[in-house]
Amino acid sequence: MTLKFLGISSNTPTDESPTIWLHEESGDLLIQSYKATEKEVEDCQAVGSVPGHSTDVPDHETIIRLPAEMVKYIPRPHDGEDDSAGTAGP
Secondary structure, three states, X not given: OOEEEEEEOOOOOOOOOOEXXXXXXXXXXXXXXXXXXXXXXHHHHHHOOOOOOOOOOOOOOOOEEOOHHHHHHOOOOOXXXXXXXXXXXX
């Protein structure tokens, strides 16, 4: 697995470190961040996602809370490339 370090929270202490890496072969992001609280998970479940889709969080998944500052490290598609597949942004 080839990983590329993308960024770490600028105000991180030595024992807490929201961090993002890029899996260069698949394009997947690996994110270390804060676990969502029970209340945050309940709120996510109340909002839901796609109609008819379960709001349960399987044992092999989790919900994390990513500090807003960390969004700047998430790679964006290059200008001119097709970025319509799998995106919900503007």
